[in-house]
Amino acid sequence: MVKKILLNNNIPVLLENVKDVRSLCVGIWVKTGARYEQPDNNGISHFLEHMYFKGTDRRSAEGIAMETDSLGAELNALTSSEYTLFYVKVLDEFLEKAMDLLTDIFLNSTLPETGIEKERNIISEEINMVEDTPSDYVHELFNKHVWGETGLGQPVLGSKETIKTFTKEDLLSYIGKNYGIGNIVVACSGNFMEEKLTDFLDRSLGGLRRVSEKRGESSPVFRSGLNIVTKDLSEAHVCLGITGMPYASKDRYSMHLLNTIFGSGYSSRLFQNIREKRGLVYSIYSYHMSYSDTGIWAVNAGTDKKHLGEVIDITVNEMRNLSRTVTSDELQRAKAQLKGNLILALESTSSKMTNIAKQEIYYGKYFSPEEVIGMVESVTLEDIKNLAEKLVGNKPLAITVYGPVKEEDIRNSDKL
Numbered sequence: 255m256v257k258k259i260l261l262n263n264n265i266p267v268l269l270e271n272v273k274d275v276r277s278l279c280v281g282i283w284v285k286t287g288a289r290y291e292q293p294d295n296n297g298i299s300h301f302l303e304h305m306y307f308k309g310t311d312r313r314s315a316e317g318i319a320m321e322t323d324s325l326g327a328e329l330n331a332l333t334s335s336e337y338t339l340f341y342v343k344v345l346d347e348f349l350e351k352a353m354d355l356l357t358d359i360f361l362n363s364t365l366p367e368t369g370i371e372k373e374r375n376i377i378s379e380e381i382n383m384v385e386d387t388p389s390d391y392v393h394e395l396f397n398k399h400v401w402g403e404t405g406l407g408q409p410v411l412g413s414k415e416t417i418k419t420f421t422k423e424d425l426l427s428y429i430g431k432n433y434g435i436g437n438i439v440v441a442c443s444g445n446f447m448e449e450k451l452t453d454f455l456d457r458s459l460g461g462l463r464r465v466s467e468k469r470g471e472s473s474p475v476f477r478s479g480l481n482i483v484t485k486d487l488s489e490a491h492v493c494l495g496i497t498g499m500p501y502a503s504k505d506r507y508s509m510h511l512l513n514t515i516f517g518s519g520y521s522s523r524l525f526q527n528i529r530e531k532r533g534l535v536y537s538i539y540s541y542h543m544s545y546s547d548t549g550i551w552a553v554n555a556g557t558d559k560k561h562l563g564e565v566i567d568i569t570v571n572e573m574r575n576l577s578r579t580v581t582s583d584e585l586q587r588a589k590a591q592l593k594g595n596l597i598l599a600l601e602s603t604s605s606k607m608t609n610i611a612k613q614e615i616y617y618g619k620y621f622s623p624e625e626v627i628g629m630v631e632s633v634t635l636e637d638i639k640n641l642a643e644k645l646v647g648n649k650p651l652a653i654t655v656y657g658p659v660k661e662e663d664i665r666n667s668d669k670l
Contacts, residue, residue: 256620261460268610270443278444279603281341286432288410289335297412300333308369310362346445357458396493396654399481434466441611444603478650490657495552501544501616514588534561577642
């Protein structure tokens with residue numbers, strides 16, 4: 255059972271008490287990320303997330319690390335296109351100490367100048383790691399191709415050029431504009447005493463009065479077409495896709511099932527037809543990425559240059575024929591797989607915490623696992639076919655290829 259309360263300043267807190275575990279996970283979610291940055295400060299959300307761990311008035315960066323380890327806790331953070339998360343997972347007996355640590359970092363970080371200089375080097379190396387991993391970097395190139403140079407097309411890490419420019423004043427200004435009470439959600443799952451937790455949150459986070467600036471948001475426009483980025487690599491990496499569904503779409507469970515049938519898992523069409531039957535790839539899968547107002551349904555594969563055209567042809571052919579060829583047997587297998595994945599994903603307190611927070615952020619309400627399973631079960635074969643036709647039809651695709659390829663190498667594909 256999930257309970258929602260409001261702190262003194264109206265920050266929502268989602269509570270899921272799980273009595274048969276010894277841990278709890280608390281997350282402070284801020285509804286800001288790379289999507290909401292300007293091109294000249296792209297990467298500042300992620301940079302700031304790192305800086306929150308560089309010390310407070312009461313704790314040094316080393317002190318934060320030592321105290322975290324002394325509690326046997328996991329204290330971490332992450333940044334995405336639409337949110338930034340700070341969380342702690344710890345044994346229930348250390349609730350107050352862990353909460354003091356988490357809220358101190360979130361509310362009282364000093365953002366020291368020396369830390370800023372060190373972090374430039376660290377994040378620059380992180381950017382190098384992505385660029386040196388073609389199977390990761392192709393997603394970044396694909397997003398930029400599809401969404402453009404701003405908004406969802408911007409990488410979470412930013413660029414080496416932008417991170418060089420960040421100052422303490424830039425970080426404080428970004429906090430002032432984006433880390434207000436209207437952008438914050440707290441979620442907790444595990445074994446905890448509700449009154450003790452909520453009292454502590456009211457005394458700490460509940461005292462925050464900062465108000466976020468309103469954003470003038472517009473929905474991004476999906477751009478199709480072929481984009482080739484030539485690089486001397488051993489394999490060609492490709493992402494191709496079409497517009498998908500936003501988080502709160504009424505068709506979201508049909509979308510999950512359609513993606514499962516198409517390219518998620520070992521029994522999927524892509525894996526069986528392209529890897530197992532033809533041996534054209536080592537890795538191929540489809541994924542659906544949802545955002546607040548849009549989504550993308552895409553395929554990722556790595557293959558030898560000489561097989562690239564064939565891999566693209568088969569993939570596009572499978573995608574375009576789904577509405578006519580999907581079967582009831584495939585749907586039943588996908589339902590069983592999706593239900594199993596859902597239950598297994600909610601076995602840990604950190605997964606439960608993430609689930610209830612995202613539901614609050616994107617749906618504004620809570621759906622229990624039983625309700626979700628019911629909605630998955632209610633999807634019909636006709637629903638799947640209609641969605642496949644609606645999404646794909648004869649719409650043009652976006653295709654990004656990264657590797658030892660030139661345009662003439664794949665222009666002979668009959669799908670381009």
